[in-house]
Amino acid sequence: MTENENWTRVECDAGGGQADQDLLRRLIDGDVAVVRLRGLLPAAEFAANRERLRRIFSDATTTRYVNGALTTIGPYLAKYLSRPDDYFTAARAAENRLDEVSFDLSAQVRQALTKEFGLHSLRPAEEPDGRRYGDAVVRVHADGVSNPLHNDNIMRDARDTGLALAGLRHQLSCVVCVEECDEGGELRIYQRSWRPEDEAFKIDGGLGYDAGVVAGAPVHTFRPRAEDVYLINPTHYHEIERVHGADRTTLGFFVGFPGESLTDAVVWG
Numbered sequence: 001m002t003e004n005e006n007w008t009r010v011e012c013d014a015g016g017g018q019a020d021q022d023l024l025r026r027l028i029d030g031d032v033a034v035v036r037l038r039g040l041l042p043a044a045e046f047a048a049n050r051e052r053l054r055r056i057f058s059d060a061t062t063t064r065y066v067n068g069a070l071t072t073i074g075p076y077l078a079k080y081l082s083r084p085d086d087y088f089t090a091a092r093a094a095e096n097r098l099d100e101v102s103f104d105l106s107a108q109v110r111q112a113l114t115k116e117f118g119l120h121s122l123r124p125a126e127e128p129d130g131r132r133y134g135d136a137v138v139r140v141h142a143d144g145v146s147n148p149l150h151n152d153n154i155m156r157d158a159r160d161t162g163l164a165l166a167g168l169r170h171q172l173s174c175v176v177c178v179e180e181c182d183e184g185g186e187l188r189i190y191q192r193s194w195r196p197e198d199e200a201f202k203i204d205g206g207l208g209y210d211a212g213v214v215a216g217a218p219v220h221t222f223r224p225r226a227e228d229v230y231l232i233n234p235t236h237y238h239e240i241e242r243v244h245g246a247d248r249t250t251l252g253f254f255v256g257f258p259g260e261s262l263t264d265a266v267v268w269g
């Protein structure tokens with residue numbers, strides 16, 4: 001596990017012309033660890049949406065696992081793959097609640113990403129029958145919380161569900177840092193994507209994989225700061241270090257590309 005100059009972060013200032021299709025391709029190919037976009041949205045948008053979220057914080061739900069816990073506002077699909085109907089119901093309920101307080105950070109970020117990367121479309125994913133996926137999940141990591149080593153791969157995980165997302169070609173993850181913690185909370189991402197034989201490293205009854213699965217792989221460590229918007233390839237192993245002090249609050253959504261053209265994409269939470 002070594003930091004390595006060949007597996008590192010690309011920093012972009014919004015409007016600087018650096019964010020393009022080629023950069024998305026490098027994330028997909030596993031050549032770039034993190035793309036960090038600074039200044040994607042005005043500070044005032046973050047401040048307003050942070051305040052809106054605060055009003056519905058009591059709606060957050062915590063899912064406990066033997067080796068961790070996830071506190072979220074809005075459902076995350078990975079938890080509902082065996083009961084998609086419940087996912088869509090919960091997604092509508094969360095959307096209504098966020099609308100009530102005029103929370104619009106996900107829509108703003110989508111619009112800004114579309115412009116920044118020159119996309120033709122970036123919309124919440126839909127099933128052919130019209131059921132719409134949730135457009136993001138608010139994740140709250142409080143003092144003492146970490147996330148175990150895992151990878152996110154909807155093409156693999158939804159394969160037997162009949163959901164349209166299983167047919168995507170590529171998946172990225174977009175994270176919007178709403179509130180940074182005082183210490184810790186670093187994202188550690190490895191230059192190692194999932195392979196079927198890794199299932200031997202899966203933690204029984206828990207979340208994620210044993211550290212042995214990434215032995216020897218280059219790692220990049222990134223500590224998100226408030227107002228960062230960053231992209232990773234979540235099919236690569238990643239984990240979040242223990243958070244200290246203030247909550248680490250993020251808005252996250254996955255970005256899926258149905259084809260090799262990286263200009264048309266869908267999102268889900």
Ligand SMILES: O=C(O)CCC(=O)C(=O)O
Nearest residue numbers: 152173175187234250252
């Ligand atoms: O919050 C982060 O830095 C990463 C969260 C994560 O696991 C993901 O985006 O897939």
Ligand SMILES: [Fe+2]
Nearest residue numbers: 151152234238
């Ligand atoms: Fe993840």
